[in-house]
């Protein structure tokens with residue numbers, strides 16, 4: 660039986676992935692702070708952990724045997740929009756700590772748990788294709804995840820581990836429920852999970868969706884900076 664550990668599996672995209680992998684016969688380890696949402700799902704074992712706390716991360720995963728995971732999916736994340744009139748350094752630190760620094764704690768404890776020839780996936784965001792207003796913290800954290808995935812890909816190749824970077828567009832989850840702006844091509848968590856599992860099955864380096872949004876962002880990024888600014892500042 661294949662085994663996946665999903666960090667950030669208690670809500671939204673991660674919860675859907677946990678349900679879908681369990682339904683497909685995988686043994687699923689689902690980690691997050693509030694594990695009440697995953698406790699009763701057949702085939703899913705809950706692991707309570709705040710990944711911004713290095714000690715908790717060490718304790719939560721220490722009993723996992725080495726080389727026992729086929730797939731490690733680091734999906735946890737948070738988003739806070741910033742106001743440059745009153746730049747909130749604590750909010751900035753919170754987002755960077757959750758979306759980036761905590762990945763370091765997870766990688767420290769979990770890379771040895773991943774079997775040679777296995778798969779590592781990091782959830783980034785389609786936001787990396789273009790700077791968005793008020794996304795100084797979130798965008799910077801996901802740009803860093805993009806680089807992190809690239810470096811890991813080079814270094815883990817020696818163990819036969821493939822690294823996938825997941826770049827979702829807008830998905831209807833508690834994270835985006837707070838967004839006050841229009842979210843083009845909003846997807847359901849079920850649609851996102853299907854795209855992610857399909858991409859992981861093919862060991863794709865980048866799993867970016869929906870295509871219409873990704874191509875729109877890539878085209879916008881080709882425009883002169885002054886045009887991009889005029890369009891994006893309206894958001």
Ligand SMILES: NC(=O)c1ccc[n+]([C@@H]2O[C@H](COP(=O)([O-])OP(=O)(O)OC[C@H]3O[C@@H](n4cnc5c(N)ncnc54)[C@H](OP(=O)(O)O)[C@@H]3O)[C@@H](O)[C@H]2O)c1
Pocket residue numbers: 666667668669670671672673674690691692693694708709710711734735736737757782783784785826827828829830831832833834835
């Ligand atoms: N939804 C979108 O449109 C979208 C688009 C692009 C990228 N993403 C990315 O996709 C990932 C999942 O987002 P989502 O939309 O599914 O959001 P969500 O419903 O808010 O889920 C976030 C997950 O991360 C976990 N998490 C957050 N902080 C944590 C912490 N300190 N320790 C442990 N777990 C923590 C949460 O668990 P607990 O709260 O139980 O700890 C939850 O399981 C994130 O990385 C997000 O940036 C989402």
